[in-house]
Amino acid sequence: MIAAVQSRPIVPFLLVLLPAAFLLFFFVIPTAFLLSASFIESDGVIMTGVWTTQNYADLLSRPLYRQAILRTFLIGIAVGVIVIVLSYPLAYFLVRTTSPWRGFLIALSLSPLLASVIVRTYGWWVILNREGAVNTALLSIGIIDQPLTLLPSSMAITIGLSHALLPYGVLTIMASLNGLNPNIERAAMSLGAGRIRTFLTVTLPLTWPGIVGGFLLAFAIAISAYATPAILGGPGTQVMATLIRNFMVQALDWALGSAMGAILLVSSIALLLITSALGGRRVG
């Protein structure tokens, strides 16, 4: 009896232990290492062991790095906004349609998740490059007489990321629309609210958590994305992720790489906290 009582907590403890150990070894320790490395003076890949804040001062004092940080966040915000604006109507349609094709249309909307990020991104490269589909089309209609330089650019990165992250927006907004009782919208209409007013006063505020969630997800993935900026961007459109790689692998300056990584981590956590605090409060 006593043995049974004593042994009972062991199973849940073991169940928690495994994921906890996983998190500890693959997230907490590397993060701690990254944070501490960012405060240590280094000579290339050799840590000298002297504590310093010089790494941050270096990063923030050089326009190239400052611009990369700013660009990263602007791209993140733009991608978040585009994803929400495009996925809301799509999600609304998918949730409310009675079409027999509904399941197929949902699968189609989520299909970007199935293609590898490299394939998807090269797809955009094919469309946007100097001899690509957009330029060919515009030239043949005669709107332009010189091909446009669409690549590499922040815009191309934003387009590529928005496309890749659209399913996340669709999924989170569909989830919040599914949780919305359609009778609530009907009630608003029966009380005299037209379709737009019903949307603004009832649907939008009640699905706001889904909007914030979709935005955060898209934003968080966009600012840490590496492959898409690497393919659709160039030397003039570095983002934090591509810079970190350069520091770590090309310049072999681990201290600066760690500091940049720390800035990415801390500022995105801060932004997530601020936004979710805003999202938690109901609008209305």
Add this chain to the structure above:
Amino acid sequence: MADPALRLQALVKRFGAHAAVDGVDLAVALGEFVTLLGPSGCGKTTTLNLIAGFLAPDSGFIALNGRLVQDLPPFKRDLGMVFQDYALFPHMSVADNVAFGLKMRGVSREETATRVAEALSLVKLDGFDARRPNQLSGGQRQRVALARALVIRPAMLLLDEPLSNLDLKLREEMRGEISALQRRLGIATVFVTHDQDEALTMSDRIAVMSEGRIEQIGTPAEIYERPATRFVASFIGSINIVPAKVAEVPVNGFARLETPAGPAIAHVGSASSGRSVMLTIRPERLKLAEAGGAPAGAVAWSARVVRVVYTGARLEVQLRLADGSEAVAEATNDGRTSLGEGQGIVAWFRPEDAWIIAGA
């Protein structure tokens, strides 16, 4: 004559091949309380949604105060609707919920405040203005939904099973309150329920629905005592149904019948023709007596007591008739009845208490 508040004519709504509403005709007079009564899935909510404009009919007409509205969107129909799940706006206070319809109509701030206070006091929710719907009990939510629908002074009130989510005691209390409120405001109302007691106690008239059609429309007494079909007879209250053959051409509204339980005379009822019919008799109209104790002119059948169920004020006596079929008689518990199981007895009724419906 004034146009009725609502007129439905040959209304049809299909979902795929299935007609959820299959040719409904209904008129609701000004100030009248009409109940759509029927089992779950018979098309009551669909009918209400057609009236409110949330669904478009496949064919037929809907007129509100003489004006055809089937092409108007819901926000132009001027109807107050109470949903089964109340559908309150969870992100708004009680006062904002009630004020919503007035805001949409551009009513001034002062008038809105006055009318919201009036409406909340009408449903006995004074002082609940600042609460959120999730801070209210089921009964209070129901009252907010009612206040929100009434405050816009709609042409008509639509209620979709508003009491079905409340517990029994509250349900009976709200029945009385909704009826009283409806009478006081004199607002034409369509009330939907699957609960026969609600329908019988609250309505001016009841429309009994089955499989997308209205089986019968009438006052509660007509529906209960003069059922038009077997469905209506057995859906409302309990009833004894005995197959019968018409033995003679009916005279003076009464027909002589042959039944397996014995010969009978009964009201011709709703059976317009045919030899095979159903004799129906309510348990409370089926009386019990000692052998030879039935009054003159009554139809008397010999029977045997199977079981006596004690329900307090009443005794439900289960009987076996001469042909072996079962019947139920309900007697008031006067404290002097002694019935033993297996006891032979006479079950009798007056011809005017038995009602004939078409046979099936």
